[in-house]
Amino acid sequence: MVTGASKSENENDGKRLVGDGDPHGDRPPDRGKQRQITNFWRPVSSPPLPQSESTEASLPTLPRPTDPVPKKSYARAVIIPQEEYEERLNKYCFALIGRLNFRFISLDEIISEVAGNWILKEKVKLIPMGKEFTIFQFDLERDMASIWRRGSTKLGGQYVRFQRWCPDFNIHEKPVNKALIWVRFPELPLEYWHEKVLLTMAKVVGRPVELDQRTKQVLYGNFTRVLVEINVQSERLEEIQVERKHPGIDAPF
Structure with missing residues (x-):
């Protein structure tokens, strides 16, 4: 009877070793069950979520980028009384x-x-x-x-x-780039000493203003002087070619 009782106690002790992992027991714990207990430390891969068709359909459709909206222009054409x-x-x-x-x-x-x-x-x-x-x-x-x-x-x-002064003068666009100079025509024959003729010749240089007083009165005959407005940025003109018609002939020479 004693023997049976001892066997029952030994079986109970074995159960505690297996189930509880008693360190004071004579038998080591079951390694197979220990692996199952510690499996929770491993990362668990969750299954992929099922794609929902309704989720894609519910997303708002964004418009595609377009060109910038042009600014409105309020300039209008008007005709003024001439x-x-x-x-x-x-x-x-x-x-x-x-x-x-x-x-x-x-x-x-x-x-x-x-x-x-x-x-x-x-x-x-x-x-x-x-x-x-x-x-x-x-x-x-x-x-x-x-x-x-x-x-x-x-x-x-x-x-x-x-x-x-000139029409449409603008202080922001019209710098002062003009000057008045005296233009000489040396050794000009006296038959050319007419105000209209000399002013016509001076147009090649710039904008003629008037003749010299001595030129008007023909006080000396070695040169004539004409006051001309020129553009200071233009090239300097050294000489001109004068053409006229021969009396009785229309062809210039």
């Missing part, structure tokens, strides 16, 4: 443009100096345009020519060089 425009245009046909620095002198002081020093037949009006540009509006062409042929004039302690 007669009124030409009326204003004629008021400035005898105008000159100069540059004056009004930092140390006022416009009223310049006007007073012009009225006191310039000998004019009619009035002149000064119109500041910005960026030191000033329009000198003359009522008489003769007054304009008398000031223009000086080349440069001293006003308010400043040397002012003039150029002719």
Whole structure:
């Protein structure tokens, strides 16, 4: 009976070793079951999720990038009255443009100096345009020519060089790049000493202004002088070729 009881106890001890892994027992724990217990340390690969067709269908469809939207232009064409425009245009046909620095002198002081020093037949009006540009509006062409042929004039302690006013003048696009020079025609025969002939010859060089007083009066016959407005950036002209028609023949020579 004792033997049976001992066998039962030994079986129970074996169960504890197998199930509980008792370190104080005589038998080592079962390694096969231990591997099954520690399997939870290994990374478990989860099965792939099933693709849902409804998920793809529910995504919003984004529009494709397009060209940038052009900005709207509000510029419109308009036709102005031609007669009124030409009326204003004629008021400035005898105008000159100069540059004056009004930092140390006022416009009223310049006007007073012009009225006191310039000998004019009619009035002149000064119109500041910005960026030191000033329009000198003359009522008489003769007054304009008398000031223009000086080349440069001293006003308010400043040397002012003039150029002719032109339509659509813009202070941002029209730099002062013109000058007045005297053009000589040496050893010109006296039959060519006519104002219209000399001004026509001077057009090749630039814009003719007027003749020299001695040329008009034919006081000396070795050369003629014509005041011409030229572009300082243009090439210098050394000589010209004059053509005319022979009396009774239409062909020029």
